[in-house]
Amino acid sequence: METRDFEEEKAAFVGKRVFLDDFVLPDYGAFNIRNVKSLVGKVFGVNALKPAVVPDNVVDDFDGVEKVFLVVMDGLGYNRLLAYVKGHDGFLSEIVGKGVLKPFTSPFPATTSTSLTSIFTGFTPAEHGVVGYQMFSREYGCVFSTLDMKPVYGYSSEVEIARDYARRLKPWMHVLEERRVGTRVVTKRSIVGSGLSRVIHAGQETVPYSLESEMFVKCKRVLEQPDPVFLILYYSGIDALEHRFGPYSEEVTAEIESFEFLLKNFFGKLSDITKRETMIMLTADHGVCETQRTRYVKDSPEVADNLRLPPVGDSRTAFLFGKEGQCERLRRAFERSFDGFRLVGCDDLVDTGAFGRRADSAALSSVIGDFVGLSKGPEALAYPYYEDERNREQRGGHGGMTPEEVIVPLLSVRLSKL
Structure with missing residues (x-):
């Protein structure tokens, strides 16, 4: 697939956000993944979710959409997606060609716990306070992991960091529920109930999966229900291999191919009615750099x-x-x-x-x-x-401020176009 136009759009976008030559600042006002909340609010006509100034044309036409399928692909940065579709004329290339692809920014630091908290709360890191994979807690006098919300060295049952964050931060999905739009989070079984999950999934129905094949079966059951729904899928397979082998390794390419195959098979099994009613938004929490x-x-x-x-x-x-x-x-x-x-x-x-x-x-x-x-x-x-x-x-x-880490895709398309 020819990607020159997408590369030029990204370069122009980065040029407006450059910091100290090597880095890119997040665009919290509009082109940042924390503003998924505002985009979903526009689709469902929920004014309470639309404070950010995000242009309508950053996503595909959503007139008549009753179901939004948000896929958060851990570690799939904008550059990595373009590199893949440039060399693979497959289903992801079809989605890019028929849908809308825009460069967005991750929050800073560009890491999973910070970004997911921004997606699920709509807050900037300054507002939600989850800044990095490890943080210092002055209250408890320890360094803790923001994924499991436990001290990284030693342990005390008196440390209730997840509880403290959950009391202060409230996900925005309940606003949809109050307007009779069902919300579901399909996520890895091994992280259900983890420290961060207790914060960002509070009050939501989570649907756990163990394997990727099961993951899409669960998603199909949710989308085939007759009522409006906002479905979030969190998928971490690409990030796991990027850390171990490098983001442009053969192993990571194979994992993207596997996801692409399962995604195409999943869409092929949906009813025509569900396809007409559904739009997919695919994004990432951050990109990954070679180490x-x-x-x-x-x-x-x-x-x-x-x-x-x-x-x-x-x-x-x-x-x-x-x-x-x-x-x-x-x-x-x-x-x-x-x-x-x-x-x-x-x-x-x-x-x-x-x-x-x-x-x-x-x-x-x-x-x-x-x-x-x-x-x-x-x-x-x-x-x-x-x-x-x-x-x-x-x-x-990842976690830094280079374009490879900060620039992430927002890819959307009506399923009826595929």
Whole structure:
């Protein structure tokens, strides 16, 4: 498939959002996946869900649509999708050719927990406060994983991080339910009930699956029901292989081929009535970069000795907390030791709107520290709490601010066109 027009549109979009030459800032006002809420509100005519200024033409014609099928493909960045359809004249190419494909942005950091929280709440990271794969909790005095909402080192039954987030954050899908639009979340059985799921799926009906073949059987049963429905499918197979083998590996290509085959087979089994009533929106939480080298903070004493706690964030975005009075020494040491990263003051990054509006960002100071180290290329940064973690280096990473990570697809089409 010829992809030149899509590549040029992406380049023009990136050019308007460029930051410090190597990076791209999220566009929370319109072209960001947190605004899925507004797009779904437009389709179903629910004014309470339409505050963002998102043009109608970013999705396919939705006149008469009664069912929206949102597919969140973990790790399938815009560049990766284009590379695939350029080399494979298959069903995904048909969807791109007959539908509408637009470049959108992931929230920052470009990582699953941050992005999914934005999709399910409609909030920016500044508003929902989930910023990275690992975070520091001043309340509990620990570093925790934002996926399972538990400390990364040690454990205490008194730590109720998921409960605390769930009390404060409420998904927006209940607004559809109140207007008699059913909502369902089809997701991996192994993550149902996890810390993050308890937050973003609160009050929703989840439909668990174990294998991809079962996944589409569950989706078919939901869409074939006669009433209006908003169905969300979360699929993580591509991301899992990207981390292990690299985003452009043969293994990842094979996984996309497998998903494409199952998707085509699934659509082929839907009734004509369901196809007329349904629009698919396919997007991603983030893209993935090749990782060629992982650097370890523990191996640089001049950096580690000036930190008051381990780096948090992600492998490609490190939030650094300097010891009191030692921030300038930390800055110099980090820039000498990790030249594959760009060091930016966290206050300066907040001012750019990387997390959302400055007015919403006051609570971030305690969780993002003094500096952020942004990977400019194929390097990652890690802090192994256990030494055997050094043997688990990955070939793909995300969480940063490069176009490969931040630019994600929003692909939509009426199923009746396929």
